[in-house]
Amino acid sequence: MAGSLLFLGACFISLGSFAEAQDVDSWRIPFASGEEARRLGDITGYALKMSAAAELIPQSHPSRPLVQYHAARAAALDGRQSDAVNWLRAVWDEGLQSLMISFAQEDHAFANITGAESFRSLIGLVGEMELTTRWLGGDVHLINGVGSNVLVKVSTGGVLMVDTGYGPALPALRCAINELGGGPIRAIIITHPHEDHMGSAADLGGEADLYAHIGTADAMMEPYFFMEGLSIPPKPASAIPDMPIDEAVSIEFGGETIRILPTVAHSSGDISVYFTESRVAHLGDTFLPSNPMMYPGTVDPDAFLERLEKFLDGMHPETVVVPGHEGVTGLKAVREQIRVTREAIAFVSDAISSGMSIEETARAGQDRFPFQWTTFFYQVLMQLEL
Numbered sequence: 001m002a003g004s005l006l007f008l009g010a011c012f013i014s015l016g017s018f019a020e021a022q023d024v025d026s027w028r029i030p031f032a033s034g035e036e037a038r039r040l041g042d043i044t045g046y047a048l049k050m051s052a053a054a055e056l057i058p059q060s061h062p063s064r065p066l067v068q069y070h071a072a073r074a075a076a077l078d079g080r081q082s083d084a085v086n087w088l089r090a091v092w093d094e095g096l097q098s099l100m101i102s103f104a105q106e107d108h109a110f111a112n113i114t115g116a117e118s119f120r121s122l123i124g125l126v127g128e129m130e131l132t133t134r135w136l137g138g139d140v141h142l143i144n145g146v147g148s149n150v151l152v153k154v155s156t157g158g159v160l161m162v163d164t165g166y167g168p169a170l171p172a173l174r175c176a177i178n179e180l181g182g183g184p185i186r187a188i189i190i191t192h193p194h195e196d197h198m199g200s201a202a203d204l205g206g207e208a209d210l211y212a213h214i215g216t217a218d219a220m221m222e223p224y225f226f227m228e229g230l231s232i233p234p235k236p237a238s239a240i241p242d243m244p245i246d247e248a249v250s251i252e253f254g255g256e257t258i259r260i261l262p263t264v265a266h267s268s269g270d271i272s273v274y275f276t277e278s279r280v281a282h283l284g285d286t287f288l289p290s291n292p293m294m295y296p297g298t299v300d301p302d303a304f305l306e307r308l309e310k311f312l313d314g315m316h317p318e319t320v321v322v323p324g325h326e327g328v329t330g331l332k333a334v335r336e337q338i339r340v341t342r343e344a345i346a347f348v349s350d351a352i353s354s355g356m357s358i359e360e361t362a363r364a365g366q367d368r369f370p371f372q373w374t375t376f377f378y379q380v381l382m383q384l385e386l
């Protein structure tokens with residue numbers, strides 16, 4: 001679908017509504033020319049068009065950080081260091097997706113300025129963030145603010161983490177863990193191969209055992225695509241999981257059994273995690289409260305939903321559920337989303353069989369399902385590229 005943008009490896013689907021697409025779209029014209037210039041290797045054209053797009057895109061638009069990031073990298077490629085840093089600084093200052101600047105460290109476009117003082121101090125801000133922590137149950141805590149929800153189990157034998165957030169946030173993360181009384185980081189469970197969940201895997205891999213799905217291990221050995229046409233290099237050997245997982249397993253850590261279930265829903269390597277004593281579950285991006293349940297179009301959605309349901313059935317009824325992003329919730333919310341997902345899939349497949357277009361389907365379903373759900377499932381079921 002033209003003009004749709006996927007944030008950070010499909011964490012947040014930002015399809016934009018069709019209505020919205022008509023009135024706030026002036027930025028898309030320079031953006032498209034900028035993309036074209038980039039493809040043709042016209043660096044100056046890329047830089048000019050992307051900064052024009054970044055000036056035009058409305059403050060509240062979900063794609064704004066992406067466009068600003070393009071403006072920054074294009075300026076860096078074009079040899080204008082201070083413009084590059086200023087655009088990155090704008091991404092940082094504007095909040096929500098600010099940790100996108102984390103990619104800049106690995107992006108070849110910034111290679112000439114990664115040593116510059118202004119660039120280093122900007123990246124340093126990420127490491128100096130003050131993170132909020134919240135106790136969830138047993139000895140398990142949530143750490144917010146590093147790009148995704150990170151769980152930390154603080155036990156006498158050391159710390160086990162679920163996900164790491166973005167790489168440059170590691171100093172801030174260590175600081176928060178110390179404040180929770182945590183010792184050395186001994187184990188990390190990575191829920192899936194997206195940078196906002198595994199950004200520090202390489203740095204921590206030397207000191208901790210890494211657990212991840214076999215699909216995550218494979219994905220780490222490939223370049224990571226974080227924007228159309230843009231990628232960062234494969235992970236170094238230290239990030240590759242010590243314990244690749246391809247079936248349900250339990251591990252023992254700090255006096256607790258931790259169950260791990262492959263869900264393979266949102267990426268090629270998703271797992272969900274359940275702390276049986278602390279009664280806390282981390283579902284990764286398999287479950288995101290305001291997005292549809294995700295599964296690859298090539299795999300049977302019924303099987304995925306059944307697998308997840310069975311995992312939930314084995315949990316204590318009061319389990320605190322942590323999604324990959326957004327706030328914590330309970331099992332009821334996940335079950336409800338599974339129910340709505342099944343309904344939405346049935347509704348969309350009926351619409352497709354009766355020959356309805358994506359717009360017609362979204363309109364017909366608007367009273368029952370969020371707009372982005374129907375359009376997402378329509379595209380998945382039609383096996384179109386998002």
Ligand SMILES: [Zn+2]
Binds near residue numbers: 011194196197285325
């Ligand atoms: Zn994510």
